[in-house]
Amino acid sequence: MLTCKDFLRELSDYLDESLDKEIRAKLEKHIAECPNCWVIADTTRKTIKIYKGMDAYPVPVDVQSRLMAALEKKMAAKK
Amino acid sequence: MTVSSQANVEESTLVAQARDGNTRAFGELVRRYEGKIFRLAQHITQNREDAEDVLQETFMKAYEHLDQFQGNSKFYTWIVRIAVNQALMKLRRRKTDKSVSLDETIDTGEDTIVREIAAWDENPEQKFSREELGGVLDTAIQSLEPLYRSVFVLRDMEELSTEETAEALNLSVPAVKSRLLRARLQLREKLTRYFKRKGDDAFAYL
Numbered sequence: 001m002l003t004c005k006d007f008l009r010e011l012s013d014y015l016d017e018s019l020d021k022e023i024r025a026k027l028e029k030h031i032a033e034c035p036n037c038w039v040i041a042d043t044t045r046k047t048i049k050i051y052k053g054m055d056a057y058p059v060p061v062d063v064q065s066r067l068m069a070a071l072e073k074k075m076a077a078k079k
Numbered sequence: 080m081t082v083s084s085q086a087n088v089e090e091s092t093l094v095a096q097a098r099d100g101n102t103r104a105f106g107e108l109v110r111r112y113e114g115k116i117f118r119l120a121q122h123i124t125q126n127r128e129d130a131e132d133v134l135q136e137t138f139m140k141a142y143e144h145l146d147q148f149q150g151n152s153k154f155y156t157w158i159v160r161i162a163v164n165q166a167l168m169k170l171r172r173r174k175t176d177k178s179v180s181l182d183e184t185i186d187t188g189e190d191t192i193v194r195e196i197a198a199w200d201e202n203p204e205q206k207f208s209r210e211e212l213g214g215v216l217d218t219a220i221q222s223l224e225p226l227y228r229s230v231f232v233l234r235d236m237e238e239l240s241t242e243e244t245a246e247a248l249n250l251s252v253p254a255v256k257s258r259l260l261r262a263r264l265q266l267r268e269k270l271t272r273y274f275k276r277k278g279d280d281a282f283a284y285l
């Protein structure tokens with residue numbers, strides 16, 4: 001029998017869908033019967049999804065031109 | 080420095096041209112990846128100014144050490160590695176970040192943290208404004224150890240593979256996997272406080 005600890009250990013691979021069929025089936029059977037592990041799997045999946053959708057600031061124009069200027073200086077020196 | 084005619088050129092060709100001193104080719108590589116590098120630098124440093132420095136330092140270093148780039152990994156993975164190192168160095172220097180301890184050996188044993196088990200709504204993030212949500216997510220990710228945070232950022236936000244993440248962070252594949260699991264569970268734990276369904280306050284200990 002799969003324990004909750006076993007389930008947790010495989011959770012990442014389970015969510016990434018990188019497990020073979022046999023283990024996957026065992027894990028699915030476990031969460032069908034264990035509400036705690038079902039909640040953990042569901043909320044962890046949502047955690048990942050929410051962070052994936054998080055946006056970041058684009059590169060500010062002044063930062064971009066500073067970088068390009070610094071690189072051009074370096075490149076000119078290297079020649 | 081960049082010209083549109085470079086936009087469809089293969090990455091390996093650009094790297095080879097840049098190595099031969101073609102500055103436009105290197106400019107195109109910068110143009111391709113600066114947004115991604117800036118984003119991951121923001122997520123790891125959690126600081127705009129540091130992220131700007133990291134962006135600049137990453138491409139300066141990449142240019143300086145271009146001859147050390149081995150064609151057997153992707154150029155992107157290689158610059159991610161440089162960027163992560165620069166970002167972690169920033170954190171180490173920032174005295175206010177008490178969580179930084181890069182040399183610490185991390186126990187990857189069984190004590191995976193799961194304390195609170197409460198179901199969430201279907202799209203719990205929609206109950207928050209953009210700003211509120213950003214604040215919640217930032218606070219949670221800031222509480223992670225830098226190495227856990229880096230693994231999470233590369234795997235789950237930048238969507239690098241486990242192998243690429245291992246290469247970028249100079250970790251083994253099992254180390255990436257165990258840190259990723261811990262990071263995911265720690266974030267889940269923190270977010271549960273905000274996202275749990277009302278009235279669903281069951282606590283359990285595993």
Ligand SMILES: [Zn+2]
Nearest residue numbers: 003004034037
């Ligand atoms: Zn269970």
